[in-house]
Amino acid sequence: MSRTLISLLEVTIILVWRAILSPVLPESIANCPYVAGALLDVPLGLVIVRSGESFNPMTVSCFGESAHYPTSMWISIHRDNFTHELLEKTKEFSFITLDARQGALAVACGTSSGRTADKRGLVDGYEEGGYLFVRGAIASAACRISNSVAVGDHTLFIADMLSGNVDRQPGAIRNLLMSDLHRL
Numbered sequence: 001m002s003r004t005l006i007s008l009l010e011v012t013i014i015l016v017w018r019a020i021l022s023p024v025l026p027e028s029i030a031n032c033p034y035v036a037g038a039l040l041d042v043p044l045g046l047v048i049v050r051s052g053e054s055f056n057p058m059t060v061s062c063f064g065e066s067a068h069y070p071t072s073m074w075i076s077i078h079r080d081n082f083t084h085e086l087l088e089k090t091k092e093f094s095f096i097t098l099d100a101r102q103g104a105l106a107v108a109c110g111t112s113s114g115r116t117a118d119k120r121g122l123v124d125g126y127e128e129g130g131y132l133f134v135r136g137a138i139a140s141a142a143c144r145i146s147n148s149v150a151v152g153d154h155t156l157f158i159a160d161m162l163s164g165n166v167d168r169q170p171g172a173i174r175n176l177l178m179s180d181l182h183r184l
């Protein structure tokens with residue numbers, strides 16, 4: 001067999017192998033830049049902002065710890081999101097660490113806006129110290145914004161983590177990861 005034929009065969013095998021392995025994204029998130037353009041298999045969370053008697057949950061993948069003293073974290077929120085508008089008003093949010101069983105919740109809260117849809121029914125929330133936490137979540141944290149920085153079309157909100165609940169049950173289920181959405 002000539003070298004060209006062998007190379008062609010190799011390329012074909014690689015392409016077929018990739019097509020078999022590459023997961024097909026659910027249609028609802030196929031065009032979501034946070035999912036389709038994700039460079040890393042990051043964990044997912046929910047940001048919940050209260051607004052008077054109401055509240056709005058939104059899915060986030062751009063977040064992280066920013067310091068251990070004071071215990072603080074950052075979230076990066078697109079300026080067009082309803083959550084952004086609410087955060088600028090209230091300066092407070094709850095951060096919920098999603099678990100591997102909550103992929104459908106992440107998609108639901110990440111594909112509709114609180115401006116046009118009422119997402120309250122999607123979460124089983126309870127109040128603690130004025131913040132809304134989620135029942136059974138791996139972790140829920142009460143956060144107060146201390147600083148914000150514009151980054152392109154997003155705003156980086158840096159917040160002190162004031163209190164929280166962590167599920168420390170042995171064998172507790174692991175974090176929801178971006179790659180889990182490929183298997184919904």
Ligand SMILES: Cc1cc2nc3c(=O)[nH]c(=O)nc-3n(C[C@H](O)[C@H](O)[C@H](O)COP(=O)(O)O)c2cc1C
Pocket residue numbers: 029032034035044056057058059060061062063076077078080081082083084106107109110111112113114115
């Ligand atoms: C897996 C996933 C991750 C996302 N991560 C972010 C993020 O980190 N920052 C952001 O601004 N939007 C992110 N989004 C998009 C928002 O969740 C989405 O625009 C949502 O509809 C905004 O809701 P709101 O208008 O009620 O605030 C993500 C969506 C998905 C599905």
